[in-house]
Amino acid sequence: MKDFAILAARKTPWEIVAPNLTVLVFGLLAFAAVIFLIFILAERASVKAQEWLKYLVFLVPALLLLAIGLIYPAFRTLLLSFMNADSSEFIGFENYIWAFTRPEIVTVMTNTLTWVILVPLASTVIGLSIAYLTDRMKRSSAIKSLIFMPMAISFVGASIIWKFVYDFEPNLKKTDIGLLSAIAKALGFTPPNWLLEVPLNTFLLIVVMIWIQTGFAMVVLGAAMKNIPDEVVEASMLDGATQWRRFLLITIPMIRASIVVVVTTILIGTLKVFDIVRTMTGGNFSTNVIANEMYSQAFRQLNYGTGSALAIILFVAITPIVWYNVRQLRIERSER
Amino acid sequence: MSTIRNRVVALGATAIAASLVLAGCAATEETTTEETTSAAAGSTGCEAYAAYMGNEGSEVEIYSTIVSPEADLFMESFVEFEDCTGITINWNGSQEFEAQLPVRVAGGTAPDLAVFPQPGLLAAMVATGQMVAAPTDVADSVAVNYTADWKNYGTVDGVFYAAPLGANVKSFVWYSPKTFADNGWAIPTTWDELLALSQTIADTSDVQPWCVGFGSGEATGWVGTDWMEDIMLRTASAETYDKWVSHDIAFNDPAVVTAISEAGKILKNPEFVGDVASIATTTFQDGGAGIVDGSCAMHRQASFIGGILAGDYAATIVTPEDTTVEGGITTFYFPGVSADNKPALGGGEFVGAFADRPEVAAVQHYLTTPEWANAKAALGGWFSANLGLDTANVADPVNAVAVEILQNATTFRFDASDLMPAAVGAGSFWKEMTAWVAEDKSDAAVLDAIEASWPAN
Numbered sequence: 001m002k003d004f005a006i007l008a009a010r011k012t013p014w015e016i017v018a019p020n021l022t023v024l025v026f027g028l029l030a031f032a033a034v035i036f037l038i039f040i041l042a043e044r045a046s047v048k049a050q051e052w053l054k055y056l057v058f059l060v061p062a063l064l065l066l067a068i069g070l071i072y073p074a075f076r077t078l079l080l081s082f083m084n085a086d087s088s089e090f091i092g093f094e095n096y097i098w099a100f101t102r103p104e105i106v107t108v109m110t111n112t113l114t115w116v117i118l119v120p121l122a123s124t125v126i127g128l129s130i131a132y133l134t135d136r137m138k139r140s141s142a143i144k145s146l147i148f149m150p151m152a153i154s155f156v157g158a159s160i161i162w163k164f165v166y167d168f169e170p171n172l173k174k175t176d177i178g179l180l181s182a183i184a185k186a187l188g189f190t191p192p193n194w195l196l197e198v199p200l201n202t203f204l205l206i207v208v209m210i211w212i213q214t215g216f217a218m219v220v221l222g223a224a225m226k227n228i229p230d231e232v233v234e235a236s237m238l239d240g241a242t243q244w245r246r247f248l249l250i251t252i253p254m255i256r257a258s259i260v261v262v263v264t265t266i267l268i269g270t271l272k273v274f275d276i277v278r279t280m281t282g283g284n285f286s287t288n289v290i291a292n293e294m295y296s297q298a299f300r301q302l303n304y305g306t307g308s309a310l311a312i313i314l315f316v317a318i319t320p321i322v323w324y325n326v327r328q329l330r331i332e333r334s335e336r
Numbered sequence: 337m338s339t340i341r342n343r344v345v346a347l348g349a350t351a352i353a354a355s356l357v358l359a360g361c362a363a364t365e366e367t368t369t370e371e372t373t374s375a376a377a378g379s380t381g382c383e384a385y386a387a388y389m390g391n392e393g394s395e396v397e398i399y400s401t402i403v404s405p406e407a408d409l410f411m412e413s414f415v416e417f418e419d420c421t422g423i424t425i426n427w428n429g430s431q432e433f434e435a436q437l438p439v440r441v442a443g444g445t446a447p448d449l450a451v452f453p454q455p456g457l458l459a460a461m462v463a464t465g466q467m468v469a470a471p472t473d474v475a476d477s478v479a480v481n482y483t484a485d486w487k488n489y490g491t492v493d494g495v496f497y498a499a500p501l502g503a504n505v506k507s508f509v510w511y512s513p514k515t516f517a518d519n520g521w522a523i524p525t526t527w528d529e530l531l532a533l534s535q536t537i538a539d540t541s542d543v544q545p546w547c548v549g550f551g552s553g554e555a556t557g558w559v560g561t562d563w564m565e566d567i568m569l570r571t572a573s574a575e576t577y578d579k580w581v582s583h584d585i586a587f588n589d590p591a592v593v594t595a596i597s598e599a600g601k602i603l604k605n606p607e608f609v610g611d612v613a614s615i616a617t618t619t620f621q622d623g624g625a626g627i628v629d630g631s632c633a634m635h636r637q638a639s640f641i642g643g644i645l646a647g648d649y650a651a652t653i654v655t656p657e658d659t660t661v662e663g664g665i666t667t668f669y670f671p672g673v674s675a676d677n678k679p680a681l682g683g684g685e686f687v688g689a690f691a692d693r694p695e696v697a698a699v700q701h702y703l704t705t706p707e708w709a710n711a712k713a714a715l716g717g718w719f720s721a722n723l724g725l726d727t728a729n730v731a732d733p734v735n736a737v738a739v740e741i742l743q744n745a746t747t748f749r750f751d752a753s754d755l756m757p758a759a760v761g762a763g764s765f766w767k768e769m770t771a772w773v774a775e776d777k778s779d780a781a782v783l784d785a786i787e788a789s790w791p792a793n
Binding site for chain 1: 554614
């Protein structure tokens, strides 16, 4: 409490707030002036100019923000990826050669590939199954909200929750709090230190991502199923199609575009996965992935060259998927 | 009518977007904590400040990583100095110090004084040519009040720039005096005695001799680097340690091989630490908790762990003599190879100047004096390596031990991983020490991998 007393004696809260408040008032006044100016210009402009002015007012802020926040950094990253650690000289493709030859980076690439294959596949299949099973079910909202809930948890939060599930207590005299260890013990196994078991640990981390993404897949695909015309379903029923054939030949083709969007969206998210690995293993024990290594290289080891090179590799890997995703969205829209 | 309304909506949207941008800019501004002083030069009790007089009405900015609440204690320690000399000290703390200082120096708005948290940044700033060498009175005061090791860390290319400020010590073994007294264990004074005691504990009691946790999120492994450094400083000479830091000897040099194999005698011995691989997944906080609940006897960690154990694990920090408190913990010195070999591993801050003004020199000088160090330590939670610092002024029993260690240390060396290039010190060194325990990677493979990761230039 002593510290606060000192502060209070030196500076009243008002003295701290006043300068900020002044800046705020001036800022708002200046802003109002700019708006007023635009209004006057708009009043005086001809009808044709007003049309142009409308485009300008809409587009300029967005373009400006995109240029500052996206386009310039992208080109700068590309430039940095050809430079050395402190960006003082060009070293050609050395960072890229490094990325594809260092054994630990090769592990990073393999792990990332495992993630990219498993997460979208498992999340979509599980999400699709649940969506189909609950499609015409009464009171399905309770089940759906339970499955969707992990989506509302941040990746770091989810990782901490799952870290408790995988917890391992080496000291036999202390209480083991890991849920997975408890299950293993109940089944008569001796639990290992889960997060240390290569390659099991990568799969355990992947489970966390699937847990989060399944809800997303379920909601989007469930909504798509609701859009399937009843006539089609009834017609197939009258023709005597079994439940399974109806699922394969009616449901899947009718929601194909949505499935593609779900898979590609989760895929992009998975390529960028960083928080889960960082929180649960810090990239140790052969669980590292490309986004985490990128951050570590650039901001921990202060090697902006290798960090940028990894960012560019990630960017190049994502681009075709984004392109495909956008194309699918466009097709879906034009179909309606 | 409708066109007008549309236009208003459009402008409103732009207004929101623009104000978001404005808000974003405003939030990045630094907060400067300023102090106002009523200059009452010449009032009673100011005789001690005679050397700093003649600068009434001037201001000195100190830029530092230290923010509130610690910064408030610094400001409090300056009050008398400010009242007497009429110099106003503006303490400007920023957690972005290390990134912002080079920006400010390059932009021509360097602070008057900067508090460097590690010598590497000091050398980089000296290289810019913007720093002012310490005046003679500052250098003389440091020569008297600090050991040569500390002065050396403030010296770049033979020129003394920055005076030591605070300090921290890592060469600690935490233990429970009650457990030790109950079992009749004596505090070891050499490395061999420490190993023998570990063996005794393993053989004769059901307590695990050591608790170790390397886990620290993305920084997992730093505890292992601290172990290595502390032992390296004992099994090799201080000169070899310096060469190791500057890469004048390879990372897989025989001297380093000796250090890691000595470290392995404890860290890779299941009799001493339990499951070796689990060290990698045990957080450093949980590692320390073992000495509070009595499941292990010893824990090597820097002084700061005391605060965590007291706050989160209901530990009581006691003096080494107090053997009655259940759950009471304290520290002994991590012993050297012989009883008279007493190196200390730790860190500290250094105050360097960017401005050549008398009031700046006066403040820099004042901060090197035992008078200020004692006044600051008496406010609590802080100590320095100042030889004039009286342990009676250091209330915390562990900090008092730390001051004794610093004042009696035969050598003092900085945490090596903080001085090595980030690719090693915040990269491969952490990762490989983790693999050393987690995957049982061999000593040679660990050292070879770190050597291979050392940046080429």
